[in-house]
Amino acid sequence: MSSTSQAFQAPRGTYDILPTTAGTVLAVREALAAPLRRAGYGYVETPVFEDVNLFSRGVGESTDIVTKEMFTIATRSEESQRLALRPEATASVLRATLEANLHRTGNLPVKLWYSGAQYRYERPQKGRYRQFWQVGAEAIGAEDPALDAELIILADDAYRSLGLRNFRILLNSLGDKQCRPVYREALQNYLRGLDLDEETLRRAEINPLRVLDDKRASVQDQLGGAPMLVDFLCEDCKAYHEQVRELLTAAGVAFEDDPKLVRGLDYYTRTTFEFVHDGLGAQSAVGGGGRYDGLSEMIGGPELPSVGWALGVDRTVLALEAEGITLDIPATTDVYAVPMGEQARRVLFGLVTGLRRAGVSADLLFGGRGVKAGFKAADRSGARFAVVAGERDLADGVVQLKDLTSGDQTPVALDALVTTLKEKLQ
Numbered sequence: 001m002s003s004t005s006q007a008f009q010a011p012r013g014t015y016d017i018l019p020t021t022a023g024t025v026l027a028v029r030e031a032l033a034a035p036l037r038r039a040g041y042g043y044v045e046t047p048v049f050e051d052v053n054l055f056s057r058g059v060g061e062s063t064d065i066v067t068k069e070m071f072t073i074a075t076r077s078e079e080s081q082r083l084a085l086r087p088e089a090t091a092s093v094l095r096a097t098l099e100a101n102l103h104r105t106g107n108l109p110v111k112l113w114y115s116g117a118q119y120r121y122e123r124p125q126k127g128r129y130r131q132f133w134q135v136g137a138e139a140i141g142a143e144d145p146a147l148d149a150e151l152i153i154l155a156d157d158a159y160r161s162l163g164l165r166n167f168r169i170l171l172n173s174l175g176d177k178q179c180r181p182v183y184r185e186a187l188q189n190y191l192r193g194l195d196l197d198e199e200t201l202r203r204a205e206i207n208p209l210r211v212l213d214d215k216r217a218s219v220q221d222q223l224g225g226a227p228m229l230v231d232f233l234c235e236d237c238k239a240y241h242e243q244v245r246e247l248l249t250a251a252g253v254a255f256e257d258d259p260k261l262v263r264g265l266d267y268y269t270r271t272t273f274e275f276v277h278d279g280l281g282a283q284s285a286v287g288g289g290g291r292y293d294g295l296s297e298m299i300g301g302p303e304l305p306s307v308g309w310a311l312g313v314d315r316t317v318l319a320l321e322a323e324g325i326t327l328d329i330p331a332t333t334d335v336y337a338v339p340m341g342e343q344a345r346r347v348l349f350g351l352v353t354g355l356r357r358a359g360v361s362a363d364l365l366f367g368g369r370g371v372k373a374g375f376k377a378a379d380r381s382g383a384r385f386a387v388v389a390g391e392r393d394l395a396d397g398v399v400q401l402k403d404l405t406s407g408d409q410t411p412v413a414l415d416a417l418v419t420t421l422k423e424k425l426q
Protein backbone atom coordinates (compact mmCIF):
# COMPACT_ATOMS: atom_id res chain seq x y z
CA MET A 1 0.00 0.00 0.00
CA SER A 2 3.08 2.29 0.15
CA SER A 3 3.94 4.33 -2.90
CA THR A 4 6.43 2.81 -5.30
CA SER A 5 8.04 3.85 -8.55
CA GLN A 6 6.30 1.16 -10.57
CA ALA A 7 3.39 1.89 -12.86
CA PHE A 8 0.72 -0.34 -11.33
CA GLN A 9 -0.52 -0.73 -7.80
CA ALA A 10 -3.29 -2.80 -6.26
CA PRO A 11 -6.60 -0.90 -6.71
CA ARG A 12 -7.72 1.41 -3.91
CA GLY A 13 -9.20 -0.51 -1.01
CA THR A 14 -7.52 -3.79 -1.96
CA TYR A 15 -4.30 -5.43 -0.89
CA ASP A 16 -2.23 -8.43 -1.86
CA ILE A 17 -1.87 -11.43 0.38
CA LEU A 18 1.81 -12.36 0.08
CA PRO A 19 3.69 -15.44 1.31
CA THR A 20 4.89 -13.66 4.46
CA THR A 21 1.32 -13.31 5.77
CA ALA A 22 -0.42 -15.98 3.71
CA GLY A 23 0.24 -18.67 6.32
CA THR A 24 -1.73 -16.70 8.90
CA VAL A 25 -4.55 -15.82 6.50
CA LEU A 26 -4.97 -19.44 5.38
CA ALA A 27 -4.83 -20.65 8.98
CA VAL A 28 -7.53 -18.14 9.99
CA ARG A 29 -9.83 -19.23 7.16
CA GLU A 30 -9.24 -22.83 8.17
CA ALA A 31 -9.85 -22.15 11.87
CA LEU A 32 -13.10 -20.29 11.17
CA ALA A 33 -14.32 -23.15 8.98
CA ALA A 34 -13.22 -26.12 11.10
CA PRO A 35 -16.09 -25.98 13.65
CA LEU A 36 -18.61 -25.88 10.77
CA ARG A 37 -17.18 -29.01 9.16
CA ARG A 38 -17.55 -30.78 12.49
CA ALA A 39 -21.19 -29.71 12.70
CA GLY A 40 -22.50 -31.03 9.40
CA TYR A 41 -22.15 -27.92 7.23
CA GLY A 42 -21.36 -28.64 3.56
CA TYR A 43 -19.10 -26.42 1.47
CA VAL A 44 -20.55 -24.25 -1.30
CA GLU A 45 -19.07 -21.83 -3.80
CA THR A 46 -21.21 -19.40 -5.69
CA PRO A 47 -20.21 -16.93 -8.45
CA VAL A 48 -18.51 -13.70 -7.37
CA PHE A 49 -21.13 -11.82 -9.39
CA GLU A 50 -24.90 -12.17 -9.54
CA ASP A 51 -27.95 -10.40 -10.89
CA VAL A 52 -27.91 -7.02 -9.18
CA ASN A 53 -31.57 -7.49 -8.21
CA LEU A 54 -30.71 -10.49 -6.08
CA PHE A 55 -28.83 -8.10 -3.84
CA SER A 56 -31.21 -5.17 -3.96
CA ARG A 57 -34.02 -7.51 -2.99
CA GLY A 58 -32.02 -9.92 -0.89
CA VAL A 59 -29.95 -7.41 1.05
CA GLY A 60 -32.42 -4.56 1.06
CA GLU A 61 -33.07 -1.44 -1.02
CA SER A 62 -32.51 0.88 1.89
CA THR A 63 -29.22 -0.54 3.12
CA ASP A 64 -25.87 1.20 2.69
CA ILE A 65 -24.65 -1.95 1.01
CA VAL A 66 -27.15 -1.52 -1.83
CA THR A 67 -27.47 2.26 -2.03
CA LYS A 68 -23.79 3.17 -1.70
CA GLU A 69 -21.48 0.21 -1.65
CA MET A 70 -22.45 -1.99 -4.59
CA PHE A 71 -19.92 -2.77 -7.33
CA THR A 72 -22.20 -2.88 -10.34
CA ILE A 73 -20.70 -4.27 -13.54
CA ALA A 74 -21.35 -2.70 -16.91
CA THR A 75 -21.86 -5.72 -19.11
CA ARG A 76 -21.95 -5.96 -22.91
CA SER A 77 -25.15 -4.84 -24.56
CA GLU A 78 -26.54 -8.32 -25.20
CA GLU A 79 -26.68 -8.84 -21.44
CA SER A 80 -30.13 -7.78 -20.38
CA GLN A 81 -29.29 -8.52 -16.78
CA ARG A 82 -27.33 -6.08 -14.74
CA LEU A 83 -24.67 -7.77 -12.65
CA ALA A 84 -22.94 -6.82 -9.43
CA LEU A 85 -19.97 -8.16 -7.52
CA ARG A 86 -21.32 -9.86 -4.42
CA PRO A 87 -21.27 -7.61 -1.34
CA GLU A 88 -22.02 -10.59 0.88
CA ALA A 89 -22.97 -14.20 0.32
CA THR A 90 -26.23 -14.99 2.12
CA ALA A 91 -28.50 -14.05 -0.78
CA SER A 92 -26.26 -15.98 -3.20
CA VAL A 93 -26.20 -19.11 -1.04
CA LEU A 94 -29.96 -19.01 -0.69
CA ARG A 95 -30.35 -18.48 -4.43
CA ALA A 96 -28.12 -21.49 -5.08
CA THR A 97 -30.09 -23.59 -2.58
CA LEU A 98 -33.40 -22.74 -4.25
CA GLU A 99 -32.02 -23.22 -7.76
CA ALA A 100 -30.67 -26.70 -6.94
CA ASN A 101 -33.73 -27.58 -4.84
CA LEU A 102 -31.51 -28.55 -1.91
CA HIS A 103 -34.37 -27.71 0.43
CA ARG A 104 -36.57 -30.35 -1.23
CA THR A 105 -34.07 -33.15 -1.81
CA GLY A 106 -32.01 -33.05 1.38
CA ASN A 107 -32.38 -32.73 5.11
CA LEU A 108 -33.75 -29.59 6.62
CA PRO A 109 -32.09 -27.45 7.65
CA VAL A 110 -29.78 -27.33 4.65
CA LYS A 111 -26.48 -26.49 6.35
CA LEU A 112 -23.91 -24.77 4.18
CA TRP A 113 -20.64 -22.90 4.63
CA TYR A 114 -18.49 -20.79 2.30
CA SER A 115 -15.23 -18.92 2.19
CA GLY A 116 -14.52 -16.15 -0.25
CA ALA A 117 -13.98 -12.54 -1.20
CA GLN A 118 -16.78 -9.98 -0.96
CA TYR A 119 -16.85 -6.56 -2.60
CA ARG A 120 -18.13 -3.26 -1.25
CA TYR A 121 -17.43 0.21 -2.54
CA GLU A 122 -16.47 1.55 0.89
CA ARG A 123 -14.21 4.37 1.99
CA PRO A 124 -11.03 2.38 2.62
CA GLN A 125 -9.45 2.49 6.07
CA LYS A 126 -7.84 0.05 8.43
CA GLY A 127 -10.11 -2.99 8.67
CA ARG A 128 -12.39 -1.71 5.90
CA TYR A 129 -11.57 -2.71 2.35
CA ARG A 130 -13.27 -2.89 -1.03
CA GLN A 131 -12.31 -6.52 -1.36
CA PHE A 132 -12.37 -8.49 1.86
CA TRP A 133 -12.82 -12.10 2.88
CA GLN A 134 -15.52 -13.82 4.82
CA VAL A 135 -16.07 -17.32 6.08
CA GLY A 136 -19.78 -17.80 6.48
CA ALA A 137 -22.44 -20.32 7.41
CA GLU A 138 -26.13 -20.63 6.62
CA ALA A 139 -28.67 -23.06 8.10
CA ILE A 140 -31.66 -22.93 5.79
CA GLY A 141 -35.18 -24.15 6.37
CA ALA A 142 -35.64 -24.61 10.11
CA GLU A 143 -37.00 -22.48 12.90
CA ASP A 144 -35.35 -23.74 16.03
CA PRO A 145 -33.60 -21.71 18.72
CA ALA A 146 -31.03 -24.50 19.02
CA LEU A 147 -29.90 -23.70 15.49
CA ASP A 148 -29.34 -20.03 16.31
CA ALA A 149 -27.44 -21.07 19.43
CA GLU A 150 -25.42 -23.65 17.50
CA LEU A 151 -24.15 -21.05 15.07
CA ILE A 152 -23.20 -18.56 17.77
CA ILE A 153 -21.38 -21.31 19.68
CA LEU A 154 -19.53 -22.43 16.52
CA ALA A 155 -18.31 -18.89 15.83
CA ASP A 156 -17.24 -18.52 19.45
CA ASP A 157 -15.37 -21.85 19.22
CA ALA A 158 -13.70 -20.69 16.01
CA TYR A 159 -12.37 -17.44 17.51
CA ARG A 160 -11.27 -19.21 20.67
CA SER A 161 -9.43 -21.91 18.71
CA LEU A 162 -7.25 -19.10 17.35
CA GLY A 163 -6.46 -17.98 20.88
CA LEU A 164 -8.62 -14.84 20.72
CA ARG A 165 -10.09 -13.77 24.06
CA ASN A 166 -10.66 -10.02 23.83
CA PHE A 167 -14.02 -10.16 22.05
CA ARG A 168 -17.65 -9.90 23.09
CA ILE A 169 -20.90 -11.23 21.71
CA LEU A 170 -23.73 -8.72 21.39
CA LEU A 171 -27.19 -10.26 21.17
CA ASN A 172 -30.61 -8.92 20.33
CA SER A 173 -33.94 -9.96 18.88
CA LEU A 174 -35.45 -8.00 16.02
CA GLY A 175 -38.89 -9.51 16.36
CA ASP A 176 -40.92 -11.00 13.55
CA LYS A 177 -43.65 -10.01 11.10
CA GLN A 178 -46.18 -9.89 13.91
CA CYS A 179 -44.46 -7.57 16.35
CA ARG A 180 -41.89 -5.67 14.36
CA PRO A 181 -44.35 -3.59 12.31
CA VAL A 182 -45.92 -2.27 15.52
CA TYR A 183 -42.51 -1.33 16.86
CA ARG A 184 -41.45 0.12 13.52
CA GLU A 185 -44.35 2.52 13.61
CA ALA A 186 -43.69 3.54 17.20
CA LEU A 187 -40.05 4.21 16.37
CA GLN A 188 -40.98 6.13 13.24
CA ASN A 189 -43.30 8.39 15.21
CA TYR A 190 -40.48 9.06 17.65
CA LEU A 191 -37.89 9.74 14.92
CA ARG A 192 -40.20 12.17 13.08
CA GLY A 193 -40.08 14.42 16.12
CA LEU A 194 -36.26 14.64 16.16
CA ASP A 195 -33.88 17.17 14.69
CA LEU A 196 -32.40 15.02 11.90
CA ASP A 197 -30.90 15.78 8.50
CA GLU A 198 -32.90 15.05 5.39
CA GLU A 199 -31.16 11.79 4.50
CA THR A 200 -31.66 10.41 7.98
CA LEU A 201 -35.31 11.42 7.94
CA ARG A 202 -35.69 9.61 4.64
CA ARG A 203 -34.04 6.56 6.16
CA ALA A 204 -36.45 6.80 9.09
CA GLU A 205 -39.30 6.41 6.58
CA ILE A 206 -37.79 3.47 4.69
CA ASN A 207 -35.95 1.58 7.42
CA PRO A 208 -36.23 3.29 10.80
CA LEU A 209 -34.38 0.54 12.65
CA ARG A 210 -31.23 1.48 10.78
CA VAL A 211 -31.27 4.91 12.39
CA LEU A 212 -30.60 3.24 15.74
CA ASP A 213 -27.33 2.01 14.26
CA ASP A 214 -26.21 5.52 13.20
CA LYS A 215 -22.75 6.06 14.66
CA ARG A 216 -22.89 9.90 14.74
CA ALA A 217 -23.12 11.48 18.18
CA SER A 218 -25.58 14.09 16.84
CA VAL A 219 -27.99 11.24 16.15
CA GLN A 220 -27.16 8.99 19.08
CA ASP A 221 -27.66 11.86 21.55
CA GLN A 222 -31.29 12.13 20.48
CA LEU A 223 -32.05 8.43 20.76
CA GLY A 224 -32.09 8.22 24.55
CA GLY A 225 -35.88 8.15 24.76
CA ALA A 226 -36.47 6.02 21.67
CA PRO A 227 -38.83 3.08 22.10
CA MET A 228 -36.93 -0.19 22.29
CA LEU A 229 -37.85 -3.34 20.41
CA VAL A 230 -37.48 -5.54 23.49
CA ASP A 231 -40.54 -3.85 24.91
CA PHE A 232 -42.55 -4.70 21.80
CA LEU A 233 -41.58 -8.35 21.24
CA CYS A 234 -44.57 -10.70 20.92
CA GLU A 235 -44.84 -13.74 23.18
CA ASP A 236 -43.46 -16.11 20.50
CA CYS A 237 -40.43 -13.95 19.84
CA LYS A 238 -39.80 -13.48 23.54
CA ALA A 239 -39.95 -17.22 24.22
CA TYR A 240 -37.75 -17.97 21.22
CA HIS A 241 -35.15 -15.45 22.31
CA GLU A 242 -35.19 -16.73 25.87
CA GLN A 243 -34.40 -20.23 24.60
CA VAL A 244 -31.46 -19.00 22.54
CA ARG A 245 -30.13 -17.19 25.60
CA GLU A 246 -30.56 -20.27 27.81
CA LEU A 247 -28.79 -22.55 25.34
CA LEU A 248 -25.85 -20.16 25.08
CA THR A 249 -25.60 -19.90 28.84
CA ALA A 250 -25.74 -23.68 29.21
CA ALA A 251 -22.88 -23.95 26.70
CA GLY A 252 -20.81 -21.51 28.73
CA VAL A 253 -20.90 -18.83 26.03
CA ALA A 254 -21.10 -15.35 27.54
CA PHE A 255 -23.04 -12.65 25.69
CA GLU A 256 -24.30 -9.13 26.27
CA ASP A 257 -27.89 -8.16 25.57
CA ASP A 258 -27.76 -5.15 23.29
CA PRO A 259 -31.28 -3.82 22.70
CA LYS A 260 -29.95 -1.31 20.15
CA LEU A 261 -28.20 -3.86 17.97
CA VAL A 262 -29.56 -3.80 14.46
CA ARG A 263 -27.53 -4.90 11.49
CA GLY A 264 -26.83 -3.45 8.06
CA LEU A 265 -29.13 -5.81 6.26
CA ASP A 266 -32.89 -5.59 5.94
CA TYR A 267 -33.62 -9.28 6.04
CA TYR A 268 -32.94 -10.05 9.67
CA THR A 269 -35.72 -11.27 11.99
CA ARG A 270 -35.54 -12.41 15.61
CA THR A 271 -32.00 -13.42 16.66
CA THR A 272 -29.32 -10.90 15.70
CA PHE A 273 -25.77 -10.92 16.95
CA GLU A 274 -22.40 -9.39 16.42
CA PHE A 275 -18.91 -10.37 17.55
CA VAL A 276 -16.93 -7.25 18.44
CA HIS A 277 -13.24 -7.15 19.23
CA ASP A 278 -12.06 -4.53 21.68
CA GLY A 279 -8.61 -4.05 20.16
CA LEU A 280 -9.68 -2.90 16.70
CA GLY A 281 -10.81 0.70 17.11
CA ALA A 282 -13.69 1.85 14.94
CA GLN A 283 -13.84 -1.26 12.74
CA SER A 284 -14.54 -3.47 15.72
CA ALA A 285 -17.04 -5.98 14.29
CA VAL A 286 -15.20 -9.18 13.46
CA GLY A 287 -18.35 -11.06 12.55
CA GLY A 288 -22.09 -10.98 12.68
CA GLY A 289 -25.26 -12.66 11.68
CA GLY A 290 -28.75 -13.58 12.59
CA ARG A 291 -32.03 -15.10 11.58
CA TYR A 292 -33.59 -14.21 8.25
CA ASP A 293 -36.95 -15.93 8.13
CA GLY A 294 -38.37 -13.82 5.31
CA LEU A 295 -35.47 -13.75 2.86
CA SER A 296 -36.39 -16.80 0.81
CA GLU A 297 -39.83 -15.36 0.03
CA MET A 298 -38.25 -11.99 -0.78
CA ILE A 299 -36.25 -13.60 -3.57
CA GLY A 300 -39.15 -15.67 -4.88
CA GLY A 301 -38.74 -18.89 -2.89
CA PRO A 302 -41.01 -20.74 -0.46
CA GLU A 303 -41.12 -20.01 3.23
CA LEU A 304 -37.72 -21.11 4.57
CA PRO A 305 -36.86 -19.73 7.97
CA SER A 306 -33.07 -19.59 8.23
CA VAL A 307 -30.16 -18.34 10.27
CA GLY A 308 -26.54 -17.62 9.41
CA TRP A 309 -23.39 -15.63 10.04
CA ALA A 310 -20.39 -14.19 8.25
CA LEU A 311 -17.03 -13.75 9.94
CA GLY A 312 -14.51 -11.27 8.57
CA VAL A 313 -11.17 -12.90 7.82
CA ASP A 314 -9.27 -9.61 7.42
CA ARG A 315 -10.42 -8.24 10.76
CA THR A 316 -9.79 -11.57 12.49
CA VAL A 317 -6.17 -11.35 11.31
CA LEU A 318 -6.04 -7.79 12.73
CA ALA A 319 -7.55 -9.04 15.98
CA LEU A 320 -4.77 -11.61 16.30
CA GLU A 321 -2.22 -8.80 15.87
CA ALA A 322 -4.06 -6.69 18.43
CA GLU A 323 -3.84 -9.51 20.97
CA GLY A 324 -0.22 -10.23 20.08
CA ILE A 325 -1.03 -13.76 18.96
CA THR A 326 1.32 -15.43 16.50
CA LEU A 327 -0.07 -18.62 15.03
CA ASP A 328 2.16 -21.63 14.82
CA ILE A 329 2.59 -21.81 11.05
CA PRO A 330 4.72 -24.73 9.86
CA ALA A 331 7.64 -23.74 7.61
CA THR A 332 6.84 -24.24 3.96
CA THR A 333 10.21 -25.86 3.24
CA ASP A 334 11.76 -28.53 5.48
CA VAL A 335 14.78 -29.37 3.38
CA TYR A 336 16.94 -27.14 1.19
CA ALA A 337 19.44 -28.66 -1.22
CA VAL A 338 22.71 -26.90 -2.04
CA PRO A 339 24.69 -28.46 -4.88
CA MET A 340 28.37 -27.84 -5.44
CA GLY A 341 29.10 -28.30 -9.11
CA GLU A 342 27.25 -29.43 -12.18
CA GLN A 343 27.11 -33.15 -11.45
CA ALA A 344 25.79 -32.50 -7.92
CA ARG A 345 23.14 -30.21 -9.36
CA ARG A 346 21.69 -33.06 -11.40
CA VAL A 347 21.86 -35.55 -8.53
CA LEU A 348 20.31 -33.19 -5.98
CA PHE A 349 17.57 -32.23 -8.42
CA GLY A 350 16.69 -35.94 -8.54
CA LEU A 351 16.87 -36.23 -4.74
CA VAL A 352 14.63 -33.20 -4.22
CA THR A 353 12.09 -34.66 -6.64
CA GLY A 354 12.20 -37.93 -4.70
CA LEU A 355 11.76 -36.15 -1.35
CA ARG A 356 8.75 -34.24 -2.61
CA ARG A 357 7.17 -37.39 -3.99
CA ALA A 358 7.70 -38.98 -0.59
CA GLY A 359 5.81 -36.09 1.04
CA VAL A 360 8.78 -34.08 2.32
CA SER A 361 8.72 -30.41 1.39
CA ALA A 362 12.00 -29.61 -0.27
CA ASP A 363 13.55 -26.87 -2.35
CA LEU A 364 16.77 -26.43 -4.26
CA LEU A 365 19.21 -23.66 -5.01
CA PHE A 366 18.44 -22.51 -8.53
CA GLY A 367 20.24 -20.16 -10.84
CA GLY A 368 23.68 -21.79 -10.69
CA ARG A 369 24.76 -19.84 -7.59
CA GLY A 370 27.51 -20.90 -5.22
CA VAL A 371 27.55 -22.53 -1.79
CA LYS A 372 27.53 -19.29 0.17
CA ALA A 373 24.40 -18.08 -1.59
CA GLY A 374 23.02 -21.58 -1.08
CA PHE A 375 23.30 -21.47 2.70
CA LYS A 376 21.85 -18.00 2.83
CA ALA A 377 18.90 -19.20 0.76
CA ALA A 378 18.54 -22.27 2.97
CA ASP A 379 18.34 -20.06 6.07
CA ARG A 380 15.82 -17.73 4.49
CA SER A 381 13.62 -20.62 3.42
CA GLY A 382 13.10 -21.61 7.05
CA ALA A 383 14.26 -25.17 6.29
CA ARG A 384 15.42 -27.34 9.18
CA PHE A 385 17.93 -29.28 7.10
CA ALA A 386 20.28 -28.53 4.25
CA VAL A 387 21.47 -31.25 1.92
CA VAL A 388 24.89 -30.38 0.51
CA ALA A 389 26.90 -32.41 -1.98
CA GLY A 390 29.96 -31.99 -4.17
CA GLU A 391 31.87 -34.29 -6.50
CA ARG A 392 33.73 -36.02 -3.68
CA ASP A 393 30.56 -36.80 -1.68
CA LEU A 394 28.92 -38.26 -4.74
CA ALA A 395 31.96 -40.41 -5.47
CA ASP A 396 31.50 -41.80 -1.92
CA GLY A 397 27.80 -42.33 -2.57
CA VAL A 398 26.74 -39.81 0.11
CA VAL A 399 25.38 -36.31 0.66
CA GLN A 400 26.06 -34.12 3.69
CA LEU A 401 23.01 -33.58 5.85
CA LYS A 402 23.29 -30.40 7.86
CA ASP A 403 20.96 -29.66 10.76
CA LEU A 404 20.47 -25.92 10.36
CA THR A 405 19.47 -25.44 14.00
CA SER A 406 22.39 -27.22 15.67
CA GLY A 407 24.89 -26.88 12.83
CA ASP A 408 25.71 -30.61 13.04
CA GLN A 409 26.67 -32.22 9.75
CA THR A 410 26.67 -35.93 8.94
CA PRO A 411 27.12 -37.90 5.73
CA VAL A 412 24.06 -39.88 4.65
CA ALA A 413 24.03 -42.55 1.94
CA LEU A 414 22.16 -41.38 -1.16
CA ASP A 415 19.60 -44.17 -1.00
CA ALA A 416 18.96 -43.61 2.72
CA LEU A 417 18.24 -39.88 2.45
CA VAL A 418 14.46 -40.07 2.13
CA THR A 419 13.97 -42.42 5.10
CA THR A 420 16.53 -40.55 7.24
CA LEU A 421 14.86 -37.21 6.63
CA LYS A 422 11.37 -38.57 7.13
CA GLU A 423 12.44 -39.92 10.51
CA LYS A 424 14.17 -36.74 11.59
CA LEU A 425 11.26 -34.55 10.52
CA GLN A 426 8.64 -36.54 12.41
Ligand code: ATP
Residues within 6 Å of the ligand: 088, 120, 122, 127, 128, 129, 130, 131, 132, 133, 134, 263, 264, 283, 284, 285, 286, 287, 288, 289, 310, 311, 312, 313, 314, 315
Ligand atom coordinates in the same frame (compact mmCIF):
# COMPACT_ATOMS: atom_id res chain seq x y z
P1 ATP B 1 -19.50 -2.73 9.54
O1 ATP B 1 -20.50 -2.30 10.56
O2 ATP B 1 -18.10 -2.77 10.10
O3 ATP B 1 -19.59 -2.00 8.25
P2 ATP B 1 -21.14 -4.78 8.44
O4 ATP B 1 -22.32 -4.80 9.32
O5 ATP B 1 -21.21 -4.06 7.13
O6 ATP B 1 -19.84 -4.27 9.25
P3 ATP B 1 -21.49 -7.53 7.69
O7 ATP B 1 -22.14 -7.21 6.42
O8 ATP B 1 -22.29 -8.06 8.81
O9 ATP B 1 -20.63 -6.27 8.19
O10 ATP B 1 -20.28 -8.53 7.43
C1 ATP B 1 -19.80 -9.43 8.42
C2 ATP B 1 -18.34 -9.16 8.74
O11 ATP B 1 -17.57 -8.93 7.56
C3 ATP B 1 -18.11 -7.90 9.55
O12 ATP B 1 -18.32 -8.14 10.92
C4 ATP B 1 -16.66 -7.59 9.25
O13 ATP B 1 -15.79 -8.38 10.05
C5 ATP B 1 -16.52 -8.02 7.82
N1 ATP B 1 -16.59 -6.86 6.91
C6 ATP B 1 -17.69 -6.22 6.46
N2 ATP B 1 -17.36 -5.22 5.63
C7 ATP B 1 -16.00 -5.24 5.55
C8 ATP B 1 -15.04 -4.46 4.83
N3 ATP B 1 -15.40 -3.49 3.99
N4 ATP B 1 -13.72 -4.75 5.00
C9 ATP B 1 -13.33 -5.77 5.82
N5 ATP B 1 -14.18 -6.53 6.50
C10 ATP B 1 -15.50 -6.28 6.37
Ligand code: MG
Residues within 6 Å of the ligand: 264
Ligand atom coordinates in the same frame (compact mmCIF):
# COMPACT_ATOMS: atom_id res chain seq x y z
MG1 MG C 1 -20.63 -2.17 6.51
